Amino acid sequence: MWTYDKILEYPVKIKNPNPAMAKLIITQYGGPDGELAASLRYLSQRFSMVTPQAIATLNDIGTEELAHLEIVGSMVNQLVKNASLEEIKKAGMDGYYVDHDKGVYPSNPTGIPFNAACIQVKGNPIVDLTEDLAAEQKARATYEWLLNMADDPDVIEPLKFLREREVVHYQRFGEALRIVQDFLQEPHLFIMPKPDFMKKKD
Amino acid sequence: MKDNTNMMELKKQIMAVHFMLEDLQLYLNTHPTDREALAKRNSYVKQYKMLRDEYNKCFGMISQDDSFSPYPWQWIEEPWPWEYEANFKL
Amino acid sequence: MAYILKPEAEKYDANCMPTSKCIPQETEIRNVRLAAAYVPWQKMCQLFNPIEALKRGTAFPELYSPFDPPYEPQKVYKAIKASKCD
Numbered sequence: 001m002w003t004y005d006k007i008l009e010y011p012v013k014i015k016n017p018n019p020a021m022a023k024l025i026i027t028q029y030g031g032p033d034g035e036l037a038a039s040l041r042y043l044s045q046r047f048s049m050v051t052p053q054a055i056a057t058l059n060d061i062g063t064e065e066l067a068h069l070e071i072v073g074s075m076v077n078q079l080v081k082n083a084s085l086e087e088i089k090k091a092g093m094d095g096y097y098v099d100h101d102k103g104v105y106p107s108n109p110t111g112i113p114f115n116a117a118c119i120q121v122k123g124n125p126i127v128d129l130t131e132d133l134a135a136e137q138k139a140r141a142t143y144e145w146l147l148n149m150a151d152d153p154d155v156i157e158p159l160k161f162l163r164e165r166e167v168v169h170y171q172r173f174g175e176a177l178r179i180v181q182d183f184l185q186e187p188h189l190f191i192m193p194k195p196d197f198m199k200k201k202d
Numbered sequence: 203m204k205d206n207t208n209m210m211e212l213k214k215q216i217m218a219v220h221f222m223l224e225d226l227q228l229y230l231n232t233h234p235t236d237r238e239a240l241a242k243r244n245s246y247v248k249q250y251k252m253l254r255d256e257y258n259k260c261f262g263m264i265s266q267d268d269s270f271s272p273y274p275w276q277w278i279e280e281p282w283p284w285e286y287e288a289n290f291k292l
Numbered sequence: 293m294a295y296i297l298k299p300e301a302e303k304y305d306a307n308c309m310p311t312s313k314c315i316p317q318e319t320e321i322r323n324v325r326l327a328a329a330y331v332p333w334q335k336m337c338q339l340f341n342p343i344e345a346l347k348r349g350t351a352f353p354e355l356y357s358p359f360d361p362p363y364e365p366q367k368v369y370k371a372i373k374a375s376k377c378d
Contacts, residue, residue: 005265006283007217009224010346013289056231064224074284081286130329147361157292160359164349167357168225174331175232181328218342225351229336239336246342292347 002063009067010161014078014154020091022079023109024149028072028162030106032118033138035072039065041119041135048123051183054176058132061169068162073104075158125184129177133170140166209261210290216257216264219250314338316354 028034042062049055080088080102088097095111106114119135122128143163150156226243233239254264263269263277271277281288314337321330338353345351 003265003267005220006262006277007213007220007264008283008289009217009221010349011214011217011289011292012284013286013291015286053232053234057228060228060231064228070284077284078286133329133331144359144361144363147359148363150361156361161346161349163359164355164357168228168350168352168355171331171334171355172228172232174329175333177329178331178333179232214343218346221346222339222342222351225345226339229334229352233334233336236336242339292343 002066008071008074009064010071010158012071012074012078012154012158014075014152016152016154017081017083017087018079018091018152018155019083019088019093021150021152021155022076022083023091023093023096024146025072025075025079025155025159026104027108028139028142028146029069029076029104030114031108031142032115033135033142034106034108034114035065035069035139036106036114037118038135038139039063039069040116041121042132044119044121045128045132048121048125049128049180050125051176051179053179054125054129057172057176061172064165064169068165071158071162075155076104077102079155125180126177129173129180132173133177136166136170136173140170209257212253212257212261214290214292216250216253219246219253222246223250316352 030036039062042058042065046055046058046062049058080093083091083102085097088094096105096107099105108114120128120131122131140163143159143166147156147159147163150159223243223246226239226246230236230239230243254269257264258269262279263271266277283289314335316335316337318333318335321332324330334352334354336352339345339351340348340353348356350356
């Protein structure tokens with residue numbers, strides 16, 4: 001179960017409204033490689049994971065991603081809160097505005113709402129951890145592209161923090177994969193056991 | 203306002219110590235037998251508890267289940283953590 | 293390890309860590325199998341102090357990855373390729 005602490009994981013204090021940036025940053029809120037996708041993925045995969053270390057890793061990183069979701073939402077909120085309608089129109093956010101006003105809606109920058117099809121819970125521990133490694137790299141790359149587009153230090157600092165967290169999470173999932181691989185001793189490439197239906201019945 | 207700077211400074215300490223806990227706890231999940239890391243983590247827990255209680259005494263509630271509230275119910279007090287006024291420059 | 297004892301001095305940074313015998317990671321991975329991925333184990337040596345850690349995004353100096361935008365990997369690759377073909 002979850003408790004909520006009334007404090008962000010990293011402070012977000014954005015003085016200058018910038019709807020154009022908000023439109024891009026929303027991809028880390030409701031986009032395919034965003035924090036919502038990450039937390040849902042990890043918190044769902046933990047039910048079928050093996051080894052206490054890997055389960056704890058999924059549990060805790062999933063929880064931390066929810067905190068990141070909050071940071072990204074705060075950034076979007078602060079970037080549009082005091083923006084004028086002209087600024088919103090100029091940034092191309094007028095379509096978003098008529099559906100959501102200045103609210104924070106989980107979608108990607110082109111308006112496609114969040115979709116669980118972007119995540120997978122295969123149930124196989126090695127598959128799931130490999131997917132998690134990929135997810136962390138995707139998130140890190142997305143933050144790098146966002147940092148390429150940002151020029152306000154108030155926006156750059158939280159994005160850099162979030163990017164570094166993805167690097168650390170990759171390391172943790174890599175270690176969890178080592179543990180699970182050793183535990184399961186997979187893959188068996190050299191011995192393929194004959195399935196029962198192929199065995200000669202005598 | 204001097205009171206506000208003290209509150210922000212305490213918030214900064216709480217955020218920083220909580221972050222140490224977060225990172226160390228993730229490390230311990232995959233390194234459960236690292237004694238040094240565990241000792242460091244436990245000492246940060248002591249620090250965190252102290253800072254949190256201090257904040258609760260002087261300024262407000264950080265968590266719900268283990269903080270006391272004066273009258274009226276303090277949890278709903280603004281600003282909420284995503285608002286500009288609740289944050290500071292690191 | 294002066295910076296561990298006096299965190300408020302903030303005299304260290306990620307680029308000039310004090311020399312110590314503690315290597316913060318596995319440097320050799322043995323007994324590996326095919327078709328399996330291996331990420332080296334990290335080992336905790338030193339930690340940043342809390343405020344520094346929060347600024348950088350990690351408590352571990354070995355995991356700190358500074359990023360200076362803009363970063364365009366395709367451009368970098370093309371430049372390296374171009375410089376090699378002459």
